[in-house]
Amino acid sequence: MTWQEQRLPGEHPAVRSGKVGVLLVNLGTPDAASPTAVKRYLAEFLSDPRVIEIPQIAWQPILRGIILNVRPRKSAAAYRKVWTEHGSPLAAITREQALRLGERLAPDGVLVDYAMRYGNPSIASRLSAMKEEGCERILLAPLYPQYCAATTATAVDKAADSLRKMRWQPTLRTLPPYHDDPLYLNALAQDLSQQLDVLPFAPEVLLLSFHGMPERTLHQGDPYHCHCRKTARLLGQMLHRPELRIQTTFQSRFGPAKWLEPATDATLKAEAAQGTRRLAVAAPGFSADCVETLEELAIAGREQFEEAGGEDYAVLSCLNAGEAGMAMLEGLARRELAGWI
Missing domain, CATH: 3.40.50.1400 (Rossmann fold)
Incomplete structure (x- = not known):
């Protein structure tokens, strides 16, 4: 038992601590290729003021009254063409990237998880779960090589919103854009x-x-x-x-x-x-x-x-979880984890 796990009589149960984690973040995806699931996803996505930079008082009537009554059916048809037995391709591939990166960083004791900015698993749920697993230091890794306020910044915003609700916050670093790396x-x-x-x-x-x-x-x-x-x-x-x-x-x-x-x-x-x-x-x-x-x-x-x-x-395929892409992710993560592992 480590010193963090030891406690005196009458104290609260021991808290896991001292670990380092990496949270891969991608944009998001509906939970199913159905109009209902797509509508739920689009409502969250298109309500983000980082994505639609129109005053919400003007935008929400358009979104709720027109777009969410028309676009979900068309988008669901597109998702059905590419849906897999493992669900959305984006979710399945990001899950595999997290698994493979976790295997590469396991010798250093690093826990790797993944989240979606919109949809599931949410950034808040995964940050909370990683904290419960003892991650005191977490590298937030938005998987966007080119920085954009509508992608990178909103992922960081959401992570900050999650931390705001925590009494004991983990320390966060953010993977920088790597467009010219x-x-x-x-x-x-x-x-x-x-x-x-x-x-x-x-x-x-x-x-x-x-x-x-x-x-x-x-x-x-x-x-x-x-x-x-x-x-x-x-x-x-x-x-x-x-x-x-x-x-x-x-x-x-x-x-x-x-x-x-x-x-x-x-x-x-x-x-x-x-x-x-x-x-x-x-x-x-x-x-x-x-x-x-x-x-x-x-x-x-x-x-x-x-x-x-x-x-x-x-x-041509994206880097996905192939060898070249995983070697890149490991290299980027190890560089940003310097001093932590």
């Missing part, structure tokens, strides 16, 4: 090169498709657009494929506002119309395959490209 770029270059080499065709164009954001966020000071551009530029240099024309695009537009451009869907159609017949797409901003890559890019994107005259089309 050699560990990330090397993992991407290695993984994408292997995938490109085994394609049954030689692409003329490689689209690097990042999740879009309203253009106003760039003018308001969000570094996301610059981070995406820098990732694409450095990755293109590392791939070193002069025969391959690389373009950066942005996907998943939502609502009437002007979004970052060029748009992925419009670019797919334009490339095919201009004579590109062989094209590949990679999504380096996504740490795990999800509905945006598996349905929006792989299914809808193929239809857009082929209907406009394209022929050969492929969407």
Whole structure:
């Protein structure tokens, strides 16, 4: 029994303490591919003022009166196309990433768990569970290489909200954005090169498709657009494929506002119309395959490209829980855990 576990008669039961943890955080997913589950998920997601930067008094009537009565059915249909026996691909892959990272860090006594910013398991529930397991020091690791207020910042906000309710708070560190980190770029270059080499065709164009954001966020000071551009530029240099024309695009537009451009869907159609017949797409901003890559890019994107005259089309997998991606996550985590392990 350690000194932390010892207690005198009349004292409260011993509290576990002294451990170090890592909490991987991704965006989130509905609990099922049903309109009801998707509606619940979208209500939480689209009510976040970091995501929709419109005064809530104006936005909530639109959200509750229109969007949540229309969009869930369409989104549920997209989720059903990619749903697995283990549930949502994003949740299943993030769970596997946590498991494999836990195996890599187990010799150092580090506990690894995962959470979703929206949906389950929640950040609050996992921070609480890790604290109960004795984690006094936790590395919060948002799995977003490129910093964005609507992703990284809101995950940190939610963690802070959770700590606010705790009398005994664990100490938190936050994994910084790693858009230009050699560990990330090397993992991407290695993984994408292997995938490109085994394609049954030689692409003329490689689209690097990042999740879009309203253009106003760039003018308001969000570094996301610059981070995406820098990732694409450095990755293109590392791939070193002069025969391959690389373009950066942005996907998943939502609502009437002007979004970052060029748009992925419009670019797919334009490339095919201009004579590109062989094209590949990679999504380096996504740490795990999800509905945006598996349905929006792989299914809808193929239809857009082929209907406009394209022929050969492929969407490359994200790093997921593959060897290159896990080596990267271990390297990033160990660096941020310095002094704790």
